[in-house]
Amino acid sequence: MQKILFVTNNKHKLQEARQILSGKFEVLSLKEIGFEGDIPETQPTIEGNAIQKVRFIYDRYKTDCFADDTGLIVSALGGEPGVYSARYAGENATFEDNMNLLLEKMKDIKDRKAYFVTVIALIKDGKLYTFEGRVDGVITTTPRGEKGFGYDPVFLPDGYDKTFAEMTAEQKNKISHRGRALEKLAGFLLK
Ligand code: IMP
Numbered sequence: 584m585q586k587i588l589f590v591t592n593n594k595h596k597l598q599e600a601r602q603i604l605s606g607k608f609e610v611l612s613l614k615e616i617g618f619e620g621d622i623p624e625t626q627p628t629i630e631g632n633a634i635q636k637v638r639f640i641y642d643r644y645k646t647d648c649f650a651d652d653t654g655l656i657v658s659a660l661g662g663e664p665g666v667y668s669a670r671y672a673g674e675n676a677t678f679e680d681n682m683n684l685l686l687e688k689m690k691d692i693k694d695r696k697a698y699f700v701t702v703i704a705l706i707k708d709g710k711l712y713t714f715e716g717r718v719d720g721v722i723t724t725t726p727r728g729e730k731g732f733g734y735d736p737v738f739l740p741d742g743y744d745k746t747f748a749e750m751t752a753e754q755k756n757k758i759s760h761r762g763r764a765l766e767k768l769a770g771f772l773l774k
Contacts, residue, residue, distance in 0.1 A: 584607070584608060584609050585607075585608050585609070585772065586608065586609045586610075586611055587604075587608050587609070587610060587611065587647060587648065587649065587772070588610075588611045588612075588613075588616060588640070588644075588646055588647065588648035588649075589610050589611065589612060589613075589648070589649060589650070590613060590622065590636050590637055590639075590640045590648050590649065590650035591612070591613065591650065591651070592613060592621075592622070593732075595731070595732040595733075596651065596761065597610065597612050598752070599752065599755075599756055599759075599761055599762070599765075600761075600765055602752060602753070602756055603756050603761075603762055603765045603766065603769070604765060604769055607769055607772075607773060608769070608772065613640070616644060616646070618640065618643075618644075622635075622636050622639050622640065622650075623635060623636075623639060624636060624652070624669075626666075627666060628666060629652045629653065629654045629665075629666055629700060629701075629702050630652070630702045630704070630713060632652040632666065633650050633651055633652040633702040633703060633704035633713065634650075634704045634711065634713070636650035636652065636704070637649060637650040637704040637705065637706050637711075638706070638711075641706045647705075647706060647707045647708070648705075648706060649703050649704060649705040649706075649768060650703070650704050651701050651702065651703045651704075651761060651764065652701070652702055652704075653668065653699060653700065653701045653702075653760060653761065654666055654667075654668045654699070654700055655668050655685075655697060655698075655699055655733075655734050655738070656697060656698050656699075656700060657685070657689070657696070657697040657722060658694065658696045658697065659689070659692045659694040659695070659696070660688060660689070660692075663688075664681065664685065668681070668733070668734070669681075671684055671685065672684040678732060678733050678734070681733070681734070682726060682733075682734055682736065682737055685722065685734065685737065686722075686724070686725070686726075686737065689722055689724075690724075695721040695722045695723075695724075696719070696720075696721055697719075697720060697721060697722050697738065698717055698718060698719045698720065698760075699717065699718050699720075699734075699738065699759070699760035699761075700715065700716070700717045700760055701715065701716045701717075701760040701761045701763075701764040702714070702715050702764065703715075703716075703764045703765065703767075703768050705768060705771070705772075707772070712771065714764045714767035714768050714771065715764055715767075716759070716760045716761060716762065716763030716764030716765070716766075716767065717760055717763065718740050718758055718759055718760045718763070719740070719741050720738050720739050720740040720741050720743075721738075721739050721741070722737050722738065722739075723736075723737050723738075723739050723746060725737075726746075726748070727745075727746045727748060727749055728745070728746050728747070728748025728749035728750075729748060730747075730748050730749065730750065730751070730752070730755075731747050731748045731750075731752075731755060735747035735748035735755075736748035740758055740759075743758075747759065
């Protein structure tokens, strides 16, 4: 089976990628190649951050790898939290802090439309490729569910009555932003 390195320190993302690519690829983590530390994420766009992360590791290890960057885009907030999704409530904010800030900012807002977008950047044989996945939905008024991570408890995908945090991993992965981007990545790598 082909091996591919996922440039992430997020155990939830790693688990999702392993589930989606299982049987097709062995997904290696940064820990497995001995990298510990932070990866810079200082670009003004989601695509820019995905590319920055993958280049950072490729330049050091010269091995095929991919990185993802995700943002939650809320239309009534002019696209916030967007590229700042991870640190919406501040540099050391927890998932809960970010989610609470979002709910607070939206407490009087009726238009709850939002989407998640993931950009995956891949470097293979020295060449850069990108793949995008998106899922549309609405922001709930209170958090629901214990599974998943990040903003999952307040994101209700269109056409479903469960938030991402109430779904099983399989259900979320089938329709999620990251699931869709990973399927495109797998299609490209297997072609
Ligand atoms: P990152 O920069 O790609 O790690 O993502 C930024 C932030 O978006 C994360 O810290 C999470 O708060 C949020 N996020 C990313 N992916 C998901 C997801 O699948 N569900 C919910 N929140 C997510």
